[in-house]
Every structure is written in C-alpha cells, then in structure tokens.
Amino acid sequence: MISAVLLAIIAVLSLNIGVYDFGENSPFRALWQFIKEDPGLSLSDKYVIWDVRAARIIMAILVGSMLSVSGTSLQGLFKNPLATGDLIGLTSGATLLAAIAIVLGGHFKEYLPEAVQFSLVGIAAFIGSFLSMMLVYRISTSGGKTNVVMMLLTGVAITAIGFSITGFLIYISKDEQLRDLTFWNLGSLAAATWTKNIILAIVITIAYIILLPKGKALNAMMLGEKDAQHLGINVERLKKQIIITVALMVGTCVAFSGTIGFVGLIVPYILRLLFKSNYVFILPLSAMCGSILLLTADTFSRSIVAPSELPIGILTALMGGPIFIAILVKFKKSL
Numbered sequence: 001m002i003s004a005v006l007l008a009i010i011a012v013l014s015l016n017i018g019v020y021d022f023g024e025n026s027p028f029r030a031l032w033q034f035i036k037e038d039p040g041l042s043l044s045d046k047y048v049i050w051d052v053r054a055a056r057i058i059m060a061i062l063v064g065s066m067l068s069v070s071g072t073s074l075q076g077l078f079k080n081p082l083a084t085g086d087l088i089g090l091t092s093g094a095t096l097l098a099a100i101a102i103v104l105g106g107h108f109k110e111y112l113p114e115a116v117q118f119s120l121v122g123i124a125a126f127i128g129s130f131l132s133m134m135l136v137y138r139i140s141t142s143g144g145k146t147n148v149v150m151m152l153l154t155g156v157a158i159t160a161i162g163f164s165i166t167g168f169l170i171y172i173s174k175d176e177q178l179r180d181l182t183f184w185n186l187g188s189l190a191a192a193t194w195t196k197n198i199i200l201a202i203v204i205t206i207a208y209i210i211l212l213p214k215g216k217a218l219n220a221m222m223l224g225e226k227d228a229q230h231l232g233i234n235v236e237r238l239k240k241q242i243i244i245t246v247a248l249m250v251g252t253c254v255a256f257s258g259t260i261g262f263v264g265l266i267v268p269y270i271l272r273l274l275f276k277s278n279y280v281f282i283l284p285l286s287a288m289c290g291s292i293l294l295l296t297a298d299t300f301s302r303s304i305v306a307p308s309e310l311p312i313g314i315l316t317a318l319m320g321g322p323i324f325i326a327i328l329v330k331f332k333k334s335l
Contacts, residue, residue: 068290071264093132187313262320
C-alpha cells in the first residue's frame with residue numbers, strides 16, 4: 001500500500017517536471033482538460049501532456065516493474081542474488097538480435113508478413129533473450145544442478161560476443177541506424193508511445209499471471225531441488241515457465257527501451273534486506289519498487305541536464321554498480 005502511494009506521488013511529480021512551458025495553464029489542469037475533451041486545450045499542450053509525459057511515465061512504470069520481477073524470479077530460481085537478466089547475458093542477447101533487425105532488417109523485412117514487419121525489432125529482441133537464456137541454462141546446468149559460477153561466466157561470454165557483433169553492426173550502419181543503435185546501448189524511454197504501452201501491458205499481464213503466484217514455489221527452491229520436489233513442486237516445469245516468461249519480459253523491455261541494466265539487481269537486493277528471502281512478499285513488492293526506481297531515475301534523467309536528456313541506462317548503472325560490489329563483498333565474507 002505504501003509503495004503504491006509513493007509510486008502515485010512520484011508519477012504526479014514527474015508529470016509536472018519538464019522544460020515545456022504551459023503558460024498560465026498547469027500540467028494537471030491540461031491533463032484534466034484532455035480527459036474532459038475540452039476544446040480550449042491547445043494541440044501542443046495536449047501532445048506534451050498526453051503523448052509525451054503521460055506515455056513516458058506509464059512506460060517507466062511498466063518497464064521498471066518487469067525488469068525488477070524478472071531479476072527477482074531468476075534469483076529465486078538459481079538461488080543466487082547475482083542472477084539478473086543483464087548479468088547473465090539476456091539483455092545482451094536481446095540487444096544483439098534487435099541490432100541485427102535494425103541494421104539488416106531492410107534486406108529481408110519485405111518478405112515477412114505485415115504483422116511481423118511492424119514488430120520485427122521486438123520479436124528479434126525476444127528471440128535473442130530466449131536463446132541467451134537457454135544457452136546459459138544448458139551450459140551451466142549439469143545433472144539437474146545449476147552451477148552459478150558457470151552461469152555468470154557464460155553470461156560474460158555471451159555479453160562479450162554480443163558486444164563485438166553489435167560493434168561490427170555499428171561500424172557498417174548508416175546514420176539513422178547508428179542513432180537507433182546508440183539508443184539501444186544507452187537505454188531511453190524517450191520513444192514511449194501508447195501503442196508500445198498497450199503491448200507492454202499485455203505482456204506484463206500474461207507474465208504476472210504466471211510469475212506472481214510462484215512465491216511459495218521459489219521459497220521451496222531455496223531448500224534445494226530435491227526437497228522442492230518432495231514438497232510437490234514440479235521443478236522442471238517451474239524452470240521452463242520462469243525462463244520463458246523472463247525471456248519474454250526482458251526481450252520486450254529491450255525492444256522498447258533499450259539496455260537498462262541493474263534494475264533487477266538493485267530492487268531484489270534491498271527487499272531481501274527487509275524480508276530475507278520470502279518470495280511471497282518479495283515478488284509483488286519488486287513489481288511496485290521496480291516501477292518506483294525506474295520512474296525516479298527517468299525523472300532525473302530528463303531534468304538533470306535539461307533541455308537535453310541523460311540516457312537512463314547511465315543512471316541505473318551508476319546506482320547498480322555500488323550495490324553489485326556490496327553483494328560481492330558480502331559473498332566474500334561468507335566464503
């Protein structure tokens with residue numbers, strides 16, 4: 001309840017922050033006029049308040065929530081706080097195939113169905129995320145047990161390969177493609193639209209129907225896979241559900257907002273300090289707190305260097321780096 005109220009307050013403040021001058025009007029009044037379909041509202045005010053600010057706020061809430069829950073789910077599944085989409089190569093895989101679709105898509109896009117053409121980058125990002133997840137899982141799992149060190153090293157290898165191929169694509173890309181690739185690599189919510197938000201809302205609804213009830217199952221996984229099976233958990237089915245759903249969420253987020261790292265690391269780490277490893281509480285709370293984190297970061301990103309915009313991926317990496325080091329120090333002490 002507190003997190004929902006805090007999110008609403010931040011959303012209201014974010015709606016009021018920006019370089020556009022509404023004159024005697026205010027952003028809230030302009031939004032109310034838009035809702036009432038007031039003919040006195042100018043087209044520019046209508047565009048800024050609804051298609052720019054409101055759409056961006058909603059995208060920040062949806063993307064932040066999905067990235068946080070995806071990290072929490074992976075950490076519960078692999079029983080390790082370092083298992084996040086960007087650290088084990090999911091984000092890199094999604095970014096790589098999205099980059100291929102941007103630079104090379106023009107050569108084969110016309111042969112694809114129209115519906116696929118419209119969503120080519122998003123579909124490519126999901127496939128890249130899914131393939132990366134499957135590769136990491138296959139390499140790091142032996143005899144039904146997942147080796148966390150192998151998982152992280154595989155993620156490093158996938159990220160390195162993805163970076164090198166993406167670098168080559170940047171080298172051969174044209175000016176417009178280069179701008180798009182820069183957007184993917186740095187992360188931004190500037191391209192938010194209501195069409196994208198509808199797609200994100202559909203994905204998040206499907207994903208949360210699958211993931212949010214898994215709190216007790218993830219708690220059982222903390223005891224070990226054999227103990228979880230004795231408690232009636234279908235471990236292999238649980239793994240497949242989480243892997244596919246997380247790949248869908250990460251791929252969709254990368255397709256629409258580019259590479260935004262560390263959200264899935266920061267939020268679960270803070271929540272575990274408060275609730276230990278009880279995923280019954282952590283999963284739904286991470287959905288809210290991820291939205292709060294990303295919306296706050298996005299509000300700062302477009303106000304710190306106004307009228308320019310600081311890529312949001314820079315801010316989340318700046319926040320996530322110290323927490324990543326803190327986790328490593330904690331692991332070092334425990335060893």
